[in-house]
Structures are given as structure tokens and as C-alpha cells.
Amino acid sequence: MFLNNIYSIFTILVSIISIIFLIIIKLNINYIITTNPSIYNEANSLFFIIGIFILIIALIILGFIYVVRKNILSFSNNMCDIIDKVIYKEENIEFVEDEETIFSKLQHKLKKLVEILDNNREEALIEKENIKSLIGDISHQIKTPIANITMYNDTLIQRDLNRNQQSMFLNNMKFQVSKLEWLVQALIKMSRLESNIISLNKVNSTLSDTIANALSGVYLKAEEKEIDLEIECPTFIKANHDKKWTSEALLNIIENAVKYTDNGGRISISVEEWELFTKIDIMDTGIGISEEDINNIFKRFYRSREVSEVEGIGIGLYLTNEIIIKQGGYIKVKSKKGKGTTFSVFLQR
Secondary structure, eight states: HHHHHHHHHHHHHHHHHHHHHHHHHHHHHHHHHHHOOGGHHHHHHHHHHHHHHHHHHHHHHHHHHHHHHHHHHHHHHHHHHHHHHHHTOHHHHHHHHSSSSSHHHHHHHHHHHHHHHHHHHHHHHHHHHHHHHHHHHHHHHHHHHHHHHHHHHHHHHHHHOOOHHHHHHHHHHHHHHHHHHHHHHHHHHHHHTTTSSOOOOOOEEEEEHHHHHHHTTHHHHHHHHEEEEEOOOOOOOOEEEEEHHHHHHHHHEEEEEHHHHHHEEEEEEEEEEEESSEEEEEOSSSSOOOOOHHHTTTTTTTOOOOGGSSOOSOOOHHHHHHHHHHHEEEEEEETTTTEEEEEEEEEEE
């Protein structure tokens, strides 16, 4: 409607200007004829030629404006159609990108916007599913210790137990409370990592202190099982890493090594500098991991059926993988059933 009004007004203005210009030329020619009557025919011919020329110019201008108006209308209609398709989330929207036109350029930008919106929508759906899965996993993991605590508490209240039995049930409750506390802390760390609330402070520093901090958390357990710990880490070897979180990541791997290695076994830790990465190998002589389980051990709450009787909930290796990946590193695993496992952690130098 707006373009139609503009076009009509412009047509009227061009017509008025053309008529005024013709009137002015006619008056001038009449003045020339009155002063020199002998050129009457030539003056009229000149007026006719000028009139035709002005008419042609006016038609060209109006034609040009009409073509521009038509292109603008076509452009706006096409853009509106595409935007409507985007709004109504239609699939397989066709974009014209192989032409050197304004419409093609705008379509190219609009296509990028659509792709960004689609990616954001997909990420939002994935995040929603992850949250849904996380809530389900948390509910499942917390349910067991709470049920045990409730059962022990009911037993203490309803039954007449002697001192030794009461002590046994209270110790069991204490163990379940500790397990629940550890689980909640692990879930908090996991959720903070997944939501990027935690910012890792990477510093180029030696790995010997980081590994020592990790070992301090499992040394007593290893000693109880008479597991031989061998560490080969030159003090000059460095890597870009967050000491606190990397130490926790290594602790989870070493703790699993201690857990699944029989009494009198061996755990070896060695550090080697590569061109772009520093590699930390953690080798044990434990029960090993089957091939079908290796691809799943870093999944949240995953536990193999073969170790279902061993205490654990399947968060440690998931957290470890998240921590290392967020630092630009990665983990490789090699294992042989009954022989042992090697976790290779790669950190950027």
C-alpha cells in the first residue's frame, strides 16, 4: 500500500514537472516567434521535438521507478515468505545463495540466523534431556542409601536390640550417611562442571605436586592391600593444568586402580613429555576392563555388571573425563582382562 502511494505521487509529480517545463518552453518559443515571425515553422518543429524528448524522459523515469517498485515488492514478498516459514518452523527452506544480488546476500545472512536458531533449539532440547536424565539418575542413586537409612532407623525404633546390635546398626547408618554425603558432593561437582559454573585455572606448572596430591588420597588404601606404588615423574616436567581439579581427576583413576587390583598387586605412574602434550600413564595389574565396557566407562553412572558387587556409583571416571576435556586434553584406555589396565591422560604442554 505504501509503495503504491509513493509510486502514484511520484507519477503525478513527474507529470506536473513535465507539463510545467513544456509550458515554459512554449512561452519562450512564442516570445521568439513574435520577435521573429519568419521562424514560426522551425520554432513549432523544435517545440514538438522537445515535447517528444521530455515525454520519453518522463516515460523512462516512470518505467524505471515501476521496475524498482516491482523488484522491491517481489523482494519484500519473498523475504516475508521465508520469515513466515522460519516462524512456523517449516523444514527444508530453500535459500538462493548463488546470485550476486541484495536478496541473495540477505538470504545468506538469514540462513545463518536460521542455522544458529536451529542449533540453539537443538542444544536446548539436548540440555533439557540431560537435565531430565540427570534428575532420574540422581533420584535412583540417592534412593538406595536413603532406603537403607530408613530401614536401619525403623529397626532401631521398633525392635528391642542389645548393645552390640544397636552399635552395628548405627555403624551401618553412619556408613550410609557418609555414602550419601559423598554422593551429594559428587553430584554437585558434576552439575557445576556440566553447567560451566566452575572455571578451571590452567597454569603451566610441574606435575609432580599434582600427582603427589592425588596419591595422598589413596595411599592408605593401597598400603592396606599391600599394593606396590611406583612413580616415575621428573620434577622438571610441566603441563598447562589446573592443579586442584587435575589432582582430583587423577585421584579418581588411581582410586579405581586400587579398588580393582588384588592384594599384592602393582600400580605404576609414569610421565612423559610429547611435542604438544604431556602424557601421564597410570598402569595397574588389576582385573582389567572388557572391550565392550571400555567405550562406556566414561558415561555418567555407568557400572559394568562384572563389578556390580564392588562399592561405587559410576561418577568418578565421568568427572575425570569432563575435567580433562575442559582443559583441552583427552584420555586413552588400554586394558586386557585379568592382566590390568592403562589409563593415558594427555594434558596440553
